[in-house]
Amino acid sequence: MEEPLLHDPSSSSSSSSSSSVSSPSSTTIIIRLSTIIAVAAISLWANYEASKGFEISIVNAAAGSLAGRRFNLMFVSNGRAARMVHHASQFVEHELYPSNLYPRKPVNRVTLRMASHNLTTTVSLTSGRGPADFVINLSPSLMSPSDTYAALASAVQRGIARVWLWDGGGTAPEPLLDAMVDYLAMIAGFASPTHVITDAVSQEPNGTCWSGEFLRHCDGRRQEFIARLNGAMRGRSWELMVDEALGSSVRRMCEGYRSSIGQLRESSDATPELVELRQVI
Template sequence: MEAPLLVPVSTVPAASSCVDIITADAAPSSRPAPSSSSSSVSTQSIVLRLAVVITVACASLSAQHEAAKGFAVAVANDAPRGSAVARRFDLLFVSNGRAERALLHASRGVERALFPDPSFPRRQVRRVTVRMSGHNLTAGAVGATVHAAAPGEYVVSLSPGLVASTSADSAADAVAAVLRRAVARMWLWDGRGAAPARVTESMVEYLASVAAAGDGAEAEAAATPLSAEDGHGCSMSARLLRHLEARREGFVARLNRAMKDRWSDAAVDAALGAPARLACAAATTTTPPLTGQDDDPTAALAGSTSDAARGSSVEM
């Protein structure tokens, strides 16, 4: 009997089946990889967004903190070392912090008048240096000058004559007065230099008087009188500004805002909301003192309309 022919069974299909099985079994185990990557990207996105929110919040809080602090104040004494002026300034204004307090008090009064709410743009002021000059200032400077040393940085230079030969109280009052004017000049817009000097000087005088009243000091008299110049008009003055402010609250702040980028002869009328010549004529006949209550400007205006119609105007 012949032996049966043995045909070898191929192992390839089996291997193929094995591979298929292994692949099928391994497939589920490889699916979580994309899911893990997607989860990682999502987590990174959330972390990034949180970081942005926290950064913005910190920046906002920092800005509010800086605004609350106001600006930095430095006091410098450039008078000749060992001189009487240098010693008096150190004793009366540096060692006790009086110069810094006087500057900050003056600034608060001026800022309240010029910037009643955030819609009124401010100058950028980061640092102010109060400096006792080593020599007397020019005759045109009334005790002090102010200039921008750099963007956001101002220097107020004091004349040695303020403290040279006066009593301690008189020196303190004199320095406080010139600081009020210097701070007013620092905060005022001037139409990029185009505003008439009569307007800016009158606003400086008005703001200095407001700051003085806020500090409990005696209000300063206006340097420019409120009087008719030619029978038909009156000059711009601190007293006139006070009258217009009483007529419509916020007038001075609006006028300053209008002077930010340019100057226009219509700025006074726009800030007042009425022709300034009428109020000027009223103020000419009604000149209340710089302290105390104003008379009713409406009543005065009614009695002066006929004069205003004949050509009254505010001279700038």
């Protein structure tokens, strides 16, 4: 007669022990994986913040108006405004500081502020609380154009350009700074060269003709010209270094540029009959 099967206590104990061991082991693995993912995410965010190089703040002083609500909905709530500042800064920094040979202007914080009322210009720059803090003021009128995104992107591009430009300790002439802002906006795709050419022909009393198109003309003649020019404006004696950045006299370069623009206009304005008459003469 066969003996009845008896339950082995040691076997049950071993199985229970094995189960209890495997359960904490799985939990430990999950915790470790979660920790690794969290650390990786924090590292990526830290690298992103470090790549920006400065703190970005967005302020909407027109929150109660239609323009303010549009700004908040289209650019603030989704982080688009901050990304605009970051991307514009990357572009400008690459043009003005292509290498360590060009000392960078200290920038710790940039505040993009939608003003509470329309400004005389679409964008302006004011100082923040510290010497390396800047406020880019935007006019609510920017929220009116049909292509609001392009209008705001252009304004941000110009504002950021002004942030990164040296200004000779406040002694650099506004026409020169405006021309550099125009040039940086132009090569970023936010300006009409035709309009700038018209402005370029007007000459300043000191013989210069600063404009975005003139600076593009100069940049085509000398590598890293715009970076050299910006570096020349780092100190108060910037006037002595501008000619060096150009590699020629500013007045001479301007005269040559004005002459070439005049010939270009003369050629573009000529009718076939006028061209034939000139050839006869």
